[in-house]
Amino acid sequence: xxxxxxxxxxxxxxxxxxxxxxxxxxxxxxxxxxxxxxxxxxxxxxxxxxxxxxxxxxxxxxxxxxxxxxxxxxxxxxxxxxxxxxxxxxxxxxxxxxxxxxxxxxxxxxxxxxxxxxxxxxxxxxxxxxxxxxxxxxxxxxxxxxxxxxxxxxx
Amino acid sequence: xxxxxxxxxxxxxxxxxxxxxxxxxxxxxxxxxxxxxxxxxxxxxxxxxxxxxxxxxxxxxxxxxxxxxxxxxxxxxxxxxxxxxxxxxxxxxxxxxxxxxxxxxxxxxxxxxxxxxxxxxxxxxxxxxxxxxxxxxxxxxxxxxxxxxxxxxxxxxxxxxxxxxxxxxxxxxxxxxxxxxxxxxxxxxxxxxxxxxxxxxxxxxxxxxxxxxxxxxxxxxxxxxxxxxxxxxxxxxxxxxxxxxxxxxxxxxxxxxxxxxxxxxxxxxxxxxxxxxxxxxxxxxxxxxxxxxxxxxxxxxxxxxxxxxxxxxxxxxxxxxxxxxxxxxxxxxxxxxxxxxxxxxxxxxxxxxxxxxxxxxxxxxxxxxxxxxxxxxxxxxxxxxxxxxxxxxxxxxxxxxxxxxxxxxxxxxxxxxxxxxxxxxxxx
Numbered sequence: 411x412x413x414x415x416x417x418x419x420x421x422x423x424x425x426x427x428x429x430x431x432x433x434x435x436x437x438x439x440x441x442x443x444x445x446x447x448x449x450x451x452x453x454x455x456x457x458x459x460x461x462x463x464x465x466x467x468x469x470x471x472x473x474x475x476x477x478x479x480x481x482x483x484x485x486x487x488x489x490x491x492x493x494x495x496x497x498x499x500x501x502x503x504x505x506x507x508x509x510x511x512x513x514x515x516x517x518x519x520x521x522x523x524x525x526x527x528x529x530x531x532x533x534x535x536x537x538x539x540x541x542x543x544x545x546x547x548x549x550x551x552x553x554x555x556x557x558x559x560x561x562x563x564x565x
Numbered sequence: 566x567x568x569x570x571x572x573x574x575x576x577x578x579x580x581x582x583x584x585x586x587x588x589x590x591x592x593x594x595x596x597x598x599x600x601x602x603x604x605x606x607x608x609x610x611x612x613x614x615x616x617x618x619x620x621x622x623x624x625x626x627x628x629x630x631x632x633x634x635x636x637x638x639x640x641x642x643x644x645x646x647x648x649x650x651x652x653x654x655x656x657x658x659x660x661x662x663x664x665x666x667x668x669x670x671x672x673x674x675x676x677x678x679x680x681x682x683x684x685x686x687x688x689x690x691x692x693x694x695x696x697x698x699x700x701x702x703x704x705x706x707x708x709x710x711x712x713x714x715x716x717x718x719x720x721x722x723x724x725x726x727x728x729x730x731x732x733x734x735x736x737x738x739x740x741x742x743x744x745x746x747x748x749x750x751x752x753x754x755x756x757x758x759x760x761x762x763x764x765x766x767x768x769x770x771x772x773x774x775x776x777x778x779x780x781x782x783x784x785x786x787x788x789x790x791x792x793x794x795x796x797x798x799x800x801x802x803x804x805x806x807x808x809x810x811x812x813x814x815x816x817x818x819x820x821x822x823x824x825x826x827x828x829x830x831x832x833x834x835x836x837x838x839x840x841x842x843x844x845x846x847x848x849x850x851x852x853x854x855x856x857x858x859x860x861x862x863x864x865x866x867x868x869x870x871x872x873x874x875x876x877x878x879x880x881x882x883x884x885x886x887x888x889x890x891x892x893x894x895x896x897x898x899x900x901x902x903x904x905x906x907x908x909x910x911x912x913x914x915x916x917x918x919x920x921x922x923x924x925x926x927x928x929x930x931x932x933x934x935x936x937x938x939x940x941x942x943x944x945x946x947x948x949x950x951x952x953x954x955x956x957x958x959x960x961x962x963x964x965x966x967x968x969x970x971x972x973x974x975x976x977x978x979x980x981x982x983x984x985x986x987x988x989x990x991x992x993x
Contacts, residue, residue, distance in 0.1 A: 427653070431765035433765070435763075476708070476748040477749075488708070492669035492866070492914055493914075496910045497828055497898065497902065529749070530667070530751055530917065530918060531668070533671065533672040533674075533675045535669070535670050535826035535827075535896075536672060536826060536834070538827075
């Protein structure tokens, strides 16, 4: 199922950008978005279609924080720990998020529900401490607010 | 002061083209297309607008550099594509908008992208006309989902109305824009790393020169401007460069978006002329410090700490005070803050975001992190205080890009201003 999905998305990008190396990052992003990670088959497909060595493709994937070859949880939690959030107790929030989600920073839960990442600045410094869960923004976090967010997600 | 950049922020549907047009939108583009491209650049030069992304390079000069490089003079020959890309033009020059906002404490471009995307699109079309290209890109950070959505919608609207695309407003000038999404890398905001990223590589900065204005995307001259910088362009075109150059501080004309965060009561983005002081910004706009003031970073975690509230927030005055205004990300620290904790947090950030190309940055940030961790656990070594200062100097002198050069600024300024805090945390 997911294969057809990423293929369609990647082909869309190639149609827009052409079969050129400049299309690599947008293609990888499309695959990541469709499957939740960059599957091995997608790497082979891009190697052939964009004429980029596989080692270069791995190099690009490992460079960027939002790309990964490992399966991610349904909910990818990105908690900011840059200075403005840090000054507003992002450490404290991390402890709460770890407790509520049941995963430690940098890990994915065995049931593939949650992936927790501590990330640099998300540009939400006016709502510090802040986090994103997939594409949703949660700012001005408190222990109570985090508990409420997770009680909904865990349902 | 009348607001230029944020004048539409807060209006209902401000991102919609109809609202933008009703407020005089795309008149600047119309005017520019009626002028010679050289005169458009003259007007920008007269405004004395400088880059708002942090590097403070004169915008008009950058445009002129790229405009003057003719096809024959290109620094690097380019290979024509056998299979031309379908969605964009392989033009001989490019304009790229840097929307890869990532400096901790900076969230000004997000406000512009979300609330007034058409102002940016109009500015890019003007810039494209001025430098003589038919293709532009917006490199936007991948985490800005809502902003990407707003831009995609705005692009569609502008194309449908004929403000982008072929033969814009019957002028014979054609210009297209594509979005390029980043994928979570701070260093890609550095212009040569940004180009590497667009070319499908790891985002490692290159040595300059050649500057992207000479040799950029696909080896062709490329102007790279920050979102906020570009958003000044429509006002300059409508009202004239002369008019713009009289706004605010004579040394640093024009409005600036200040991002206020940290220990303040009212964090947010404030559009102000660059003649207010740090204290006025915090007191009159930020609602005062939460607690008692200790220090502030005027330009995000790449700048040095300031303790003097009387420093005027213009480029020259901040530099004279030993720091830099950068992108205008003012992070305020109160008296309860451990300066070692702040230094450690910033070094950990740079360690994670270093592209690891230069050994001095890859190793330097790590070793500095180890030393600061010892201080944080009250196990600091006396010799490390001076070692950190020296490491800061070495990295400033030898790192290839701004990330490595600036990564120790918070730490070294923390030692200079609050040496006592480090001495209290020595191993007993």
